[in-house]
Amino acid sequence: MRRPRGVTLISLLVGLAISMLVILAALSLFQRMVKTTVNARQDAQSNAQRNASFVSAGLILQSAGFGIADAVWGTHGMVLKDLAWDAEHQRLTGQNSADGQGNAVVWSDNITGASQCRVLWAPAQGGGLRLLGPVACANVTAWSSLAWGTPRSLDRVPQGAITLAQSTATCAPFGIGPATEQVRLTFSATSSSGQVLHTSICLANMRAS
Known part of the structure; x- marks a missing residue:
């Protein structure tokens, strides 16, 4: 019998x-x-935010040496390293960078008719960029004794550590002026994918020491 x-x-x-x-x-x-x-x-998103903070840093640093006759690096601007924040006294602790490598830059300007100092600082813990000042000062050599007030973040959400390097380079101010030897600052950071992000800024109002 056949089965179905x-x-x-x-x-x-x-x-x-x-x-x-x-x-x-x-x-x-x-x-x-x-x-x-x-x-x-x-x-x-992280890379876009980091690039935006680099652009902000470049705009802010254009004030370095502005309004000061013969502003010179070492007196009116310097790179600092191993910088840390003393919240109790609202002061910075660290040391001057002899080799131009660090995590902050301090500079003076005369935008308002009186000499004042500012700091752009990349904290080792937490990352991002912080702006301190302006505070009244004669020049930047007294940076460690100044009360800077509350740091302000240039990043909505800080991402990763940033390194800072100072050198000299031949720059044309805003790409239109005559090329001269000026102080150049380079900010660098590494994204989560290993991509290196960096930007270089020439200080148009500051001559190299």
Whole structure:
């Protein structure tokens, strides 16, 4: 007697097992795609924010030496290293950088008719950029004795540590003036993907010592 052909329980279970494997593989692929997309988005946002803070730093630093006759690096501007914040006295502790490598730059200007000092500081803990001042000063040599007030962040959400390097370079102010040897500051940071971000700023109102 011929048995009727049809779907058996075994074939149904095999088909169900194959379907489950396909679904699990699709879910795993989707999860990896979502994770990659989220990480890429976060990294792009972080890089954009870091670039924005670099642009802000470049604009702020254009005041360095402004309004001071014969502003010179070493007296009206210097790089500081191992800088830390004394919250109780609202002062900075650290030392002058002999090799031009550090985590802060202090400068003086005369924008308002009186000499004043400012600091742009990249904290080792927490990252980002902080602006301190302006406070009244004769020049930057007294930076460690000045009460700077409350630091202001240039980053909405600080991301990673920033390093600072000072050198000299031949620069044309704003790309239109005659090229002269000036002080150049370079800010550098590394993104979560390992990409190096940096920007260089020439101080148009400051001559090298």
